[in-house]
Amino acid sequence: MSNIISFNGTELSDTDSLIMSNGGTDVFINVLALSGSALAQAESEKRLAVYLSEKDQSAVGRGCVGFDIAEMPWNKSTFENDKKFMIGVINGARNKIGWEKLDYSPNTIIVLQYLDIFESLINKMTAEEIKEDFLIKWLSEASMTDPVNRGFPRCKRHNTFLTCFGCQICNS
Ligand SMILES: [Zn+2]
Numbered sequence: 001m002s003n004i005i006s007f008n009g010t011e012l013s014d015t016d017s018l019i020m021s022n023g024g025t026d027v028f029i030n031v032l033a034l035s036g037s038a039l040a041q042a043e044s045e046k047r048l049a050v051y052l053s054e055k056d057q058s059a060v061g062r063g064c065v066g067f068d069i070a071e072m073p074w075n076k077s078t079f080e081n082d083k084k085f086m087i088g089v090i091n092g093a094r095n096k097i098g099w100e101k102l103d104y105s106p107n108t109i110i111v112l113q114y115l116d117i118f119e120s121l122i123n124k125m126t127a128e129e130i131k132e133d134f135l136i137k138w139l140s141e142a143s144m145t146d147p148v149n150r151g152f153p154r155c156k157r158h159n160t161f162l163t164c165f166g167c168q169i170c171n172s
Pocket of ligand 1 (some may be wrong): 171
């Protein structure tokens with residue numbers, strides 16, 4: 001069982017996809033959540049961090065959290081900033097931001113491999129590729145009690161943004 005992050009679903013290939021084991025996916029999302037929650041300032045950045053943390057296999061299902069880069073909640077008006085933010089989040093994860101909050105030690109070699117491929121996929125993203133209806137749909141599906149609609153509360157233990165499923169790190 002695995003989860004696949006691809007650039008967009010119509011271009012599936014081994015060189016264009018990040019294929020992760022289920023256990024590796026939990027770690028990958030843990031480290032991005034820690035880095036993203038530490039670095040996010042603008043609302044659009046917080047949304048991207050929450051979106052990644054929603055890839056929570058304890059809630060969605062093991063092997064059920066793959067997604068396309070082009071379908072992340074990008075926004076054309078803030079895209080260049082948000083893309084830089086995502087690269088910063090990846091670098092933060094490389095620098096182990098927040099790892100001291102984990103009760104285990106991630107396998108650095110595997111995490112770095114995943115981060116390298118993820119970075120190449122993010123680097124491919126352009127404003128032209130944005131599916132604007134995805135952000136609208138994602139926000140419209142969030143209930144009024146969803147964290148994205150009530151000021152982005154954080155986990156007290158991990159200081160990471162909560163999602164509609166709670167804290168992805170506590171859950172995993
Ligand atoms: Zn937590």
